[in-house]
C-alpha cells in the first residue's frame with residue numbers, strides 16, 4: 001500500500017492520471033492487497049466529501065451543527081433523548097442494578113426504558129446462524145467475498161462509515177453480491193462515551209455514506225465493542241435502526257493481542273460449532289461476532305465455513321433469520337423470508353429472483369434488486385441470485401487520493 005500510494009502521489013504531482021478502477025466490477029476483479037488497496041477516488045465520494053465529517057481514523061466525531069439536514073433531525077429528537085449519564089471512563093456504575101441496560105458491563109439486551117426494542121443477540125429461528133462480519137468494507141476483501149459468492153452465501157456486513165467513503169467500490173460490492181449492509185458507526189468509538197450529538201452523528205453519517213454509495217438506507221446497526229445503553233438505543237431507534245449484538249465472540253479481531261492466538265480464535269469457533277452440534281440452538285439460533293478486518297479474520301471465516309454449514313441447518317444473513325424481507329428503507333431490494341428461504345433450499349436448489357433495477361436514489365448509481373438466498377445444508381446451494389443492471393457510476397478517472405480529498 002505504501003508503494004501504491006507513493007505511485008499515485010507522484011502521478012498526481014505530475015498531472016498524469018493514475019490508472020484506477022472506477023466501477024464496482026473493476027474493483028471486484030482485483031486480487032491481492034497491493035492491487036485491491038491502492039487508493040482511488042470516484043466522483044460519488046470525492047465530490048461529496050465536504051458533506052461528511054473528516055475521514056481521519058477513529059478520532060473525529062461528527063459535528064451535526066453545521067449540517068442543516070442532520071441538525072434538523074437531531075433537533076427533532078433531542079428533547080426526548082433519555083437523560084442518561086455519558087459513560088465517561090471511571091464512571092461509578094453498579095453493574096448489578098444496571099439502570100441503563102449497559103451491555104458493556106452486564107451484557108444486558110433488554111432495555112430498562114419503556115418503549116425501546118430489545119437488542120437482537122441471537123438469530124430467532126432454530127438451528128440457524130445469523131452470519132455476519134464487522135468492520136468492513138476491508139479494502140482487500142475480494143478473496144473472501146469471492147469465497148462467499150462461490151458458495152452462494154449471503155451475510156450481514158456491518159460497515160464503518162469512514163471505510164465506506166475510503167472504499168466505496170468495495171462497499172458497492174456487498175450490495176451487488178446481495179449481502180445485507182448494516183451500520184457500524186462512523187469512527188468506531190465507544191458510543192456510550194459520546195454526547196447525544198456525537199452518537200447521533202456516528203449513525204447519521206454512516207447511514208448517509210452507505211446510502212450515497214449503494215443507494216440503500218440500512219435499518220440495522222451494531223455498536224462497536226457492543227457498547228450500548230438505553231440512551232444510545234433510543235437515538236438508534238429514532239433513526240429506524242435495530243440494535244444487533246451477539247452471544248458468541250470469536251475474538252478474531254484480537255488475534256496477536258492480549259494473549260489471544262490463532263488457537264484461541266479457533267477454539268472460540270469450535271465452541272459455537274460444538275454447541276450447535278449438541279443441540280443448543282434447537283429452539284433458537286445464534287449470532288457470533290466475527291470480522292472482515294484482515295487476512296487472518298477473513299481466513300478464519302473461510303476455514304471454518306464448512307464446519308458452520310455442517311453444524312447449523314441454516315446459515316443466513318440476519319434479514320432472513322428475522323423475516324425482514326425489506327431490510328432497507330428502499331423496498332426494491334428484497335430478501336426471502338425464512339420460510340421462503342427454507343422452502344427454496346428444500347426444493348432442489350431452484351432459484352428465485354427478483355429484479356427491479358430501480359434507482360438507488362443517488363444521482364449516479366442504480367442497481368437492481370436481488371433475492372438473497374443463502375446457503376444451507378438442505379441442498380448445499382440455494383437459489384441463485386439474479387442482479388439487475390450492474391452498478392453504473394459516472395465514469396471519471398480518479399485523480400484524488402482517497403482520504404486526502406475528504407478533509408474539508
Ligand SMILES: [Zn+2]
Pocket residue numbers: 134135184188224225
Ligand atoms: Zn467493530
